[in-house]
Amino acid sequence: MNEILKYTLMIVIILFTLTTIAAWLIWLERRMLALWQDRYGPNRAGPFGLFIVVADTIKLFFKEDWIPPFAEKAVFVFAPAIVAAAVLLSFVVVPFAPDILVADLDIGLLFFLAMSSLGVYSIVLGGWASNNKYSLLGALRGASQMISYEVFMGLSLMGVVMLSGSFRLTDIVMAQKDFWFVVTQPVAFVLFLTAGIAETHRLPFDIPEAESELVAGFHSEYSGMKFGMFFIGEYLGIILISAMVVTIFFGGWLGPVLPPVVWFTLKTFVFIIFFILLRASLPRPRYDQLMEYGWKIILPIALLNLLITGGFTLLKN
Amino acid sequence: MEIAFYIAGTVALVATLMVITRHNPVHALLYLNVSLLAHAMLFYLLGASFAALLEIIIYAGAIMVLFIFVVMLLNLGKETAEQERKWLKPKVWMGPTALAAILFAEFLALVLSSGQGAYSPAVVGPRELALSLYHEYLLGVELAAMLLMAAVVGAAHIGRHKKLVLHRFLQEEKEKEEEKHEEAVL
Numbered sequence: 111m112n113e114i115l116k117y118t119l120m121i122v123i124i125l126f127t128l129t130t131i132a133a134w135l136i137w138l139e140r141r142m143l144a145l146w147q148d149r150y151g152p153n154r155a156g157p158f159g160l161f162i163v164v165a166d167t168i169k170l171f172f173k174e175d176w177i178p179p180f181a182e183k184a185v186f187v188f189a190p191a192i193v194a195a196a197v198l199l200s201f202v203v204v205p206f207a208p209d210i211l212v213a214d215l216d217i218g219l220l221f222f223l224a225m226s227s228l229g230v231y232s233i234v235l236g237g238w239a240s241n242n243k244y245s246l247l248g249a250l251r252g253a254s255q256m257i258s259y260e261v262f263m264g265l266s267l268m269g270v271v272m273l274s275g276s277f278r279l280t281d282i283v284m285a286q287k288d289f290w291f292v293v294t295q296p297v298a299f300v301l302f303l304t305a306g307i308a309e310t311h312r313l314p315f316d317i318p319e320a321e322s323e324l325v326a327g328f329h330s331e332y333s334g335m336k337f338g339m340f341f342i343g344e345y346l347g348i349i350l351i352s353a354m355v356v357t358i359f360f361g362g363w364l365g366p367v368l369p370p371v372v373w374f375t376l377k378t379f380v381f382i383i384f385f386i387l388l389r390a391s392l393p394r395p396r397y398d399q400l401m402e403y404g405w406k407i408i409l410p411i412a413l414l415n416l417l418i419t420g421g422f423t424l425l426k427n
Numbered sequence: 428m429e430i431a432f433y434i435a436g437t438v439a440l441v442a443t444l445m446v447i448t449r450h451n452p453v454h455a456l457l458y459l460n461v462s463l464l465a466h467a468m469l470f471y472l473l474g475a476s477f478a479a480l481l482e483i484i485i486y487a488g489a490i491m492v493l494f495i496f497v498v499m500l501l502n503l504g505k506e507t508a509e510q511e512r513k514w515l516k517p518k519v520w521m522g523p524t525a526l527a528a529i530l531f532a533e534f535l536a537l538v539l540s541s542g543q544g545a546y547s548p549a550v551v552g553p554r555e556l557a558l559s560l561y562h563e564y565l566l567g568v569e570l571a572a573m574l575l576m577a578a579v580v581g582a583a584h585i586g587r588h589k590k591l592v593l594h595r596f597l598q599e600e601k602e603k604e605e606e607k608h609e610e611a612v613l
Binding site for chain 1 (some may be wrong): 595
């Protein structure tokens with residue numbers, strides 16, 4: 111009974127913390143973007159403009175929740191929930207610290223890949239159910255982009271699995287006691303980060319949205335809290351990818367002096383800010399360029415990396 | 428855990444029935460997805476966690492997305508739903524139902540005579556799975572890889588297209604080049 115209570119409490123706390131951080135990321139993103147563009151950004155409501163998130167949330171909740179008459183109603187309502195659910199489910203296996211962890215699955219890494227592959231449905235179904243040509247175009251782009259980059263994401267992680275000999279995320283963290291996997295697997299790190307940006311469809315890879323050509327892409331017809339779900343799902347995705355990069359390549363919670371959770375949070379926030387910096391600095395590639403880049407450059411590099419890692423592991427044994 | 432097994436099994440059955448009876452192809456595909464997720468759950472509860480996640484990654488996460496992708500591109504409207512409705516008349520159902528009923532009776536007899544429940548888990552880790560794949564069944568894996576390679580080559584061949592030149596200057600240039608190429612070949 112005590113075990114159940116402990117885990118229920120942990121789930122509730124993690125869920126609450128994550129959604130809160132995801133909401134405050136809106137403020138962080140706007141302030142950071144403003145900083146890099148030599149302006150103030152939101153600085154009116156509350157200290158440092160922190161309360162703009164509250165205002166934003168209230169606005170989202172009270173906007174008219176409009177379902178277009180030409181939309182496929184059931185699927186239209188259902189689609190935004192998938193992205194948030196899939197990302198939140200992935201956090202089940204993320205080890206925030208040795209004892210802050212919901213489930214230590216022996217196939218944790220695969221579980222993460224599985225959940226991130228389910229996130230595609232949100233884009234595809236949202237775009238299709240909207241019954242709007244721009245949404246459909248966004249959905250088609252999103253589907254092909256996310257399916258292709260999922261392949262490289264999985265392949266880039268297999269080198270790490272070879273070195274640590276396990277799919278369990280706590281084992282992967284513990285295998286980095288001497289040095290981080292970013293030292294032994296630098297190529298895999300770059301590939302995983304690229305694939306992660308494409309999976310969360312953030313700039314520069316936000317072609318499913320591409321507001322300069324497709325209105326707002328797959329969520330053109332969405333408003334109110336349904337749009338909010340897509341929005342919060344995107345920020346949760348950023349946190350997830352940053353947390354996974356930290357867990358797999360940067361030693362997770364490992365670090366001197368400070369408690370493990372603090373190390374994990376610090377490292378994760380470095381990558382979250384890197385995500386925002388990317389948005390501030392890089393232009394969006396064309397759709398065909400993105401696909402070509404994926405299949406003709408990233409895939410061979412990922413396979414080569416796998417081959418070399420395999421060879422070294424064989425030699426060492 | 429046995430309760431979870433039977434719940435997942437029921438969900439899989441109901442979802443599969445819905446796949447067959449839906450008129451809208453996208454709705455049918457979504458139910459198929461639910462059915463696949465339920466199957467993954469069944470695999471997991473039976474101890475094959477690796478197979479369970481592969482089921483989600485490959486079937487639910489990739490292949491079904493491609494199915495939906497194609498259905499979206501075809502943009503099937505109300506006529507298709509009407510056609511489906513015609514195909515699902517009771518008369519059409521009789522033959523398949525009779526045959527399926529015979530198989531079901533056989534299946535029931537088998538299960539009841541063995542005296543074992545459907546739920547008998549045996550944990551198979553990723554390591555054991557990999558060892559059996561790359562030792563005992565190595566030939567099968569290699570053959571499957573070759574088959575997939577053939578499919579990739581075929582797809583690359585179909586996808587290859589000649590460069591479309593619309594401007595007349597470029598067209599003339601291209602013709603000249605082609606002539607030169609032909610001469611060189613001769």
